[in-house]
Amino acid sequence: MREDFDYRLHFPADNYILIDFGNRIDEELNKYILGMADVLDHEAIIEVIPAYSSILIEFDTGIAQKTELCSFIKNIKHVKTRAEGKIHDIPVIYGGEQGPDLSFVALNAGLTEEDVIQIHTSVLYRVFMIGFLPGFCYLGGLDKRLETKRLDVPRMVIPAGSVGIAGMQTGVYPEKSPGGWRIIGKTDFKFFNPETGTIFPVRHGDRVRFKAVQNGC
Amino acid sequence: MDVETFRIIEPGIYSSIQDGGRRGFRKYGMPVSGAMDPYAFNILNNLLGNRPVAPAIEITGSWFSGEFLRDCSFALSGANPGADLDGLPIVMNRVFEAQKGNVINFSRMHGGIRTYLGVSGGFVKQVFLGSMSMCRGERIKRGEILFSENLKTEPNETDFDFSYIRADGNYTIRVRKGPDSDFFDERILRNFLNDGFFVSRYLDRMGVRLDASENISGGPDGIVTKPVFPGCIQLTGAGMPIIIMNDGQTTGGYPVIAVVEREDLRIAGQLKAGDTLAFKSV
Secondary structure, three states: OOOOOOOEEEEEEOOEEEEEOOOOOOHHHHHHHHHHHHOOOOOOEEEEEEOOOEEEEEEOOOOOOHHHHHHHHHOOOOOOOOOOOOEEEEEEEEOHHHOOOHHHHHHHHOOOHHHHHHHHOOOOEEEEEEOOOOOOEEEEOOOHHHOEOOOOOOEEEEOOOEEEEEEOEEEEOOOOEEEOOEEEEEEOOOOOOOOOOOOOOOOOOOEEEEEEOOOOO | OEEEEEEEEEOOOEEEEEOOOOOOOHHHOOOOOOOOOHHHHHHHHHHHOOOOOOOEEEEEOOOOEEEEOOOEEEEEEEOOOOOEEOOEEOOOOOOEEEOOOOEEEOOOOOOOOEEEEEEOOOEEOOOEOOEOOOOOOOOOOOOOEEEEEOOOOOOOOOOOOOOOOOOOOEEEEEEEEOOOHHHOOHHHHHHHHHOEEEEEEEEOOOEEEEOOOHHHOOOOOOOOOEEOOOOEEEEOOOOOEEEEOOOOOOEEOOOEEEEEOHHHHHHHOOOOOOOEEEEEEO
């Protein structure tokens, strides 16, 4: 049995508790956090929002007080990390109009555009957390060679499905949004799909694999 | 059964249907939404004898008019927009009987920015992820016909106090330490609580941005992204405080210097450009 991770409890509002595991990104910790989120099951808890290294809880102050929830949380021991999730294949058209920053990312890395595509498609990225926009997945695992700083001036509109790089992160804009990520391609895969029964097809702990396609996905 | 109740003649700057909000999907990045002034929204439904979170129209500013398409009881709560019904003044927080064809008109705000228009039974919209709240920029359009539940309710006597909405636009909001407060140095924490701020014109249902100040610039960088919620006050490196509101992002990378006390969220929901704001630690 593995050790439990240490955390601090914050009370940022009367109806919120933040379980804070420190300011870091670590796959083992994140797996533990997802496992802990799975067992945060209490009648007063309204919502559980797991992140890289923290969990936010909203609770109903009419059902339980802070102290009761604190002891409930502290009594959670020997957390089982959440099992690996599904693998999603994401078809991407790289470069051209769909990926206007591919050439910059290549130039910045001293690589060819083909190298960038080959490296970007060779990794199985893990979904650490979801946030910012509905269905926006924070993916871990970007190859260090592709790290590129954000645009100095963000674009007013980035189309839905745009695949981007920002610093050590890569991800897909689930809907049209302003943003400063370097856009290297575009996908038809819908990370936020309100018209179907599976509105959020990708979940925490799932993994994502990009696949280069020529056109139409 | 739902019936045609109200036709929007002029939706104004921004009008939307709001209820108590959308719970359970923030972990997928879906904002909580719901009424920006939860106090006014609650009083409104209480007066009308509705269930506490029956959907109402949230109207921003005083450029609004609409027509009743059937006889029904209605009320206005929140910021006073100087409204009339076919020329007769509408008293805030009082239940009126509208007749088919009556037109409601707003004229001028007397402090605050958000007014709630409710009808007995409550308006209805399609439920999405457990809530009727419109979100992510969805708005009520000119000419749109709104439906409500065909439900006769008994109005209630209710006590209320709207003195938190200030005609002079000078506000104080109570805050507590944020999860990232420890990352800030003394100077910034002190100036944040001692200085006054102006509300910038960049404000909407996602967040309220205040004018940046050198006195609180140069704060910490490189905070690992974590969940945020309505009332969290992020501070950018340039010294701009941003109060996250109901349609705001569910996670954020800017450090949270302080959090608005739950009871004072109603004040944040009534701020408008040019108002002054001071923070007071509890």
